[in-house]
Amino acid sequence: MNGSLPIAGRDVVAISAAAAPAARERKRHSGLVRVTHWVTTLAFFALLLSGGEIVLSHPRFYWGETGNVNMRPWLNLHLPSSRDTVPTGYGYVLPDANGWSRYLHFEAAWVAVGTGLLYVLWGFFSGHFRRNLTPVNLSLKEIGGSVVAHLRFKRPGDEEAWSYNVLQRVAYLVVIFVLFPLMIWTGLAMSFGFDAAFPLAVRLLGGHQTARSIHFLVTILLVAFLVIHVVMIFVAGFRSRMRAMISGTVVSGRTDSDVRATPHPRQSSTGVNV
Numbered sequence: 001m002n003g004s005l006p007i008a009g010r011d012v013v014a015i016s017a018a019a020a021p022a023a024r025e026r027k028r029h030s031g032l033v034r035v036t037h038w039v040t041t042l043a044f045f046a047l048l049l050s051g052g053e054i055v056l057s058h059p060r061f062y063w064g065e066t067g068n069v070n071m072r073p074w075l076n077l078h079l080p081s082s083r084d085t086v087p088t089g090y091g092y093v094l095p096d097a098n099g100w101s102r103y104l105h106f107e108a109a110w111v112a113v114g115t116g117l118l119y120v121l122w123g124f125f126s127g128h129f130r131r132n133l134t135p136v137n138l139s140l141k142e143i144g145g146s147v148v149a150h151l152r153f154k155r156p157g158d159e160e161a162w163s164y165n166v167l168q169r170v171a172y173l174v175v176i177f178v179l180f181p182l183m184i185w186t187g188l189a190m191s192f193g194f195d196a197a198f199p200l201a202v203r204l205l206g207g208h209q210t211a212r213s214i215h216f217l218v219t220i221l222l223v224a225f226l227v228i229h230v231v232m233i234f235v236a237g238f239r240s241r242m243r244a245m246i247s248g249t250v251v252s253g254r255t256d257s258d259v260r261a262t263p264h265p266r267q268s269s270t271g272v273n274v
Contacts, residue, residue, distance in 0.1 A: 186211040
């Protein structure tokens with residue numbers, strides 16, 4: 001008895017096999033990097049939510065040691081306030097949620113500090129910073145080229161799926177060793193209890209109100225970093241980057257577009273893939 005298999009999908013499969021390179025899983029992020037990344041993310045969003053509510057109690061910023069409604073601020077956000085003692089011109093006062101917001105801000109801050117310390121200590125002792133974040137060939141030309149590629153929303157090559165480019169390394173080092181420590185320092189400096197124990201730490205910043213202003217400015221820089229970070233994740237391939245930060249592995253040799261473009265093989269009546 002003669003038998004034959006349908007070959008309607010043969011050309012499609014052949015083209016797909018030829019176009020898509022062989023996929024290979026590679027280890028990308030360690031378990032500790034992934035855990036500290038997501039814990040810090042949750043803590044940061046809690047800090048943003050509670051910090052925004054705290055700002056609404058007095059949406060003005062000053063330099064120096066003191067600041068009040070009788071002084072001219074260097075920055076007025078022109079937002080309604082949750083305190084009736086702050087003249088805003090809106091004619092109404094927002095509900096005062098300073099209680100829960102300060103409590104949440106305090107708790108989330110210590111979660112972020114503890115997680116950050118764990119990550120930094122592990123990064124030094126495991127060689128993570130030396131291997132993955134220290135720029136190898138740091139030059140203005142290389143940084144400029146990376147900046148231009150980012151501004152053009154250029155999709156990174158397959159080799160960048162398991163390594164950071166020079167701009168990412170510099171940005172991460174600035175966030176880890178400059179912005180986050182400055183955020184912690186200025187946050188503590190706004191506490192009168194901390195001022196009583198370590199007055200020099202507050203005086204070096206220029207006073208309580210200067211610490212509050214710097215704290216706000218650093219927050220803006222961190223939010224800008226977060227927005228750019230998320231945008232570039234979508235540019236580089238949301239599915240593959242999220243998989244790397246959740247499972248710890250990346251599939252090299254295939255991009256998100258390759259996965260979406262690859263059709264599923266059809267089966268013949270005998271159950272054989274064609």
